[in-house]
Amino acid sequence: MVARGSEVPPSVVRQSSSRDSRGRGQRRSLGRLAGLGAGGAALLVLLTGCDVGQTFDGFGWPQGGISPESHRMYDLWIGSVIAALAVGVFVWGLIFWCVIRYRKRGEALPVQTRFNMPMEFLYTIAPILVVSVLFYYTAIVQTGVNKVTDNPDVTVEVVGFKWNWQFNYRDRPGVDATTIASTLGTTEVIPILVLPTGRSIRIEETSRDVIHSFWVPELLFKRDVFPGNVRNVFQVSSLDQEGAFVGRCAELCGTYHSMMNFELRVVSPDEYDRFIAAKQGGQSTQDALASIGEAPLATTTRPFDTRRDVNNFGNASAAGAGS
Incomplete structure (x- = not known):
């Protein structure tokens, strides 16, 4: 026979079961958070242990920049893609977890809740943090890329026209500067x-006619060339790699837009000084390049064929007479 005082009230049993259930739920939540943290740490170690951009071909961003500005833009792109992938993996994980964990089991309606404060807090604060961080680093990189100083070491005036380029080496910045050497492209x-x-x-x-665009892919950005009184100015803090790099017009400017190419030749400071001295001495660009041991003609592109013949114009002589 059991004494009445030894009976356990049902409310106590329910409370004990509820506490046990909450305890198990908390332990499962802690386990999931620990697993997520371990996975995030492993992913971080994996990403920092290799050149992510090189491994994944730059995630679509051109590689091989030759200036500090291009390196900063490249690093910003890689970091943004990694952040986007991390957020995407987290969201996809939550979606699939909900699909599996809360899939339909029988005809009973699952427990309905009006709100979940931790989840709403996460979905509100996390996007703000992500956008704030990306905005901060974007502003920093953009400010650095657009920075212009009053006393650069080298000033070059780029003149675009249909359909070629003229490069004027100047003694100082500004419209009133003096051209000390010049290179004019021809067909x-x-x-x-x-x-x-x-x-x-x-x-x-500056441009003599229509809008062109000065673009060297290895600089990882391009700048429009406007006609009139507008002078688009930008500055590269340094170039860190010698070599020949193709340059193009990246703005549709007319019939021979696709053939409006030039070449950027990066040389040592001593060779540059000798090149300018040779130009000032009256030598052509080709002779000045040869005098410093460089190839006198472009190696990354070639002159274009205007193709002004009977196949294109019907009467080649008449078409050429008025050109």
């Missing part, structure tokens, strides 16, 4: 822009 000869490594370079752009 037969690709213009070559010679610049040194290790020096700050200011590019001042």
Whole structure:
């Protein structure tokens, strides 16, 4: 016979069961958070242990930049993609977890809740944090890329026209500066822009007719060349790799837009000084390049064929007479 005082009230049993259930739920939540943290740590170690951009071909961003500005833009892109992938993996994980964990089991309606404060807090604060961090680093990189100083080491005026380029080496920045040497491109000869490594370079752009666009892929950005009184100015803090790099017009400007190419030739500071001295001495760009041991003609592109013949114009002589 059991004494009445030894009976356990049902409410106590329910409370004990509820506490046990909450305890198990908390332990499962802690286990999931621990697993998520371990996975995130492993992913971080994996990503920092290799060149992510090189492994995944830059995630679509061009590689091989030759200036500090191009490296900063590249790093910003890689970091943004990694952040987007991390957020995507987290969201996809939550979706699939809900699909599996809360899939339909019988005809009973699952427990309905009006709100979940931790989840709502996460979905509100996390996007704000992500956007704030990306905005901060974007502003920092953009400010650095657009930074222009008053006393650059080299100033070059880039003049675009249909359909070629002229490069004027100037003694100082500004419209009133004096041109000390110049290179003019023609249909037969690709213009070559010679610049040194290790020096700050200011590019001042203007056009004689329509809008063109100055683009060297290895610089990882391009700048429009406007006609009139607008001078688009940008600066590269330095170039860190010698070599020949193709340049193009990236703005549809007319019939021969696709053939409006030039070449950027990056040389040592000593070779650059000798090149400018040779130009000031009256030598052509080709002779000046040869005098410093560089190929006199462009190696990354070639002159274009205007193709003004009977197949294109019907009467070639008549078409050429008025050109």
